[in-house]
Each structure stands twice: as structure tokens, then as C-alpha cells.
Amino acid sequence: QEQVVESGGELVQAGGSLRLSCVTSGFTFSRYAMSWFRQSPGKEREFVGAIRWSELSARYADSVKDRFTISRDNGKNTVYLQMNSLIPEDTGVYYCGAAPISMLMNWESSTEYAFWGQGTQVTVSS
Numbered sequence: 001q002e003q004v005v006e007s008g009g010e011l012v013q014a015g016g017s018l019r020l021s022c023v024t025s026g027f028t029f030s031r032y033a034m035s036w037f038r039q040s041p042g043k044e045r046e047f048v049g050a051i052r053w054s055e056l057s058a059r060y061a062d063s064v065k066d067r068f069t070i071s072r073d074n075g076k077n078t079v080y081l082q083m084n085s086l087i088p089e090d091t092g093v094y095y096c097g098a099a100p101i102s103m104l105m106n107w108e109s110s111t112e113y114a115f116w117g118q119g120t121q122v123t124v125s126s
Helices: none
Strands: 003-007 011-013 018-025 034-041 046-051 068-073 078-083 092-100 118-126
Touching: 003 092, 018 034, 018 092, 018 118, 034 068, 034 078, 046 068, 046 078
Parallel strands: 011 118
Antiparallel strands: 003 018, 018 078, 034 046, 034 092, 068 078, 092 118
């Protein structure tokens, strides 16, 4: 049974930092690309970033580039999202998704990712 569990979201002031974690089980983590998406009320789920084998293979949405960093620890079956210089527009529920690296075509499409967690709430106050 595949499982994806996000954690680390909380209320933070603008300019602050947070690190989200996504712990997985039930599939061969090292063979999967891991993504972060976020969703705000009334909006569609949007791509934040994704990683294949290492940070060198990570991609980011323009809105978070140079502020957010994705990393992974294959020994712990965990992917992280380090968020710095947070702004109120970063508020939302953050979701972690998994897709087989060999099958990933469109990094920014949520339909590419087979397994999802329940999300963790990030709120950035101004």
C-alpha cells in the first residue's frame, strides 16, 4: 500500500522560513520523481517544484525559484521542501506527489503523479 504523508506546515510571518517533509512508503522511492504542489481556496492545484534523482535535477515554478529548494533522502524515503523568504501568496495546502521517473513527461502536470498525500497547511501572514 503506497503512502505519502506531508508535514511541517504552520503559520509563519512574511519573510520567514519553513521546511516541509514528505515521508513515503509502499513503493521504490529512488525510482520515483517527487513533486510539490499547492492549492489555495478557489484555485487549482499549482506546481511548485519537483525532483528526479538529486537537487541538480530539480525544477521550480517561476514564482518560487530562488526561494524554495527541494531535496531528497533516498535512505529515508523522504523529500523536503525548504521555503525561504515566504510571502502571503505562498499560503495554501502543500501536497507531495510521486511519479515513476521513467514515465514522467510533464513535470508541471498534477495528472502525472500517481500517489498523493493529504497535504499540509502553510499560512503566511503579512
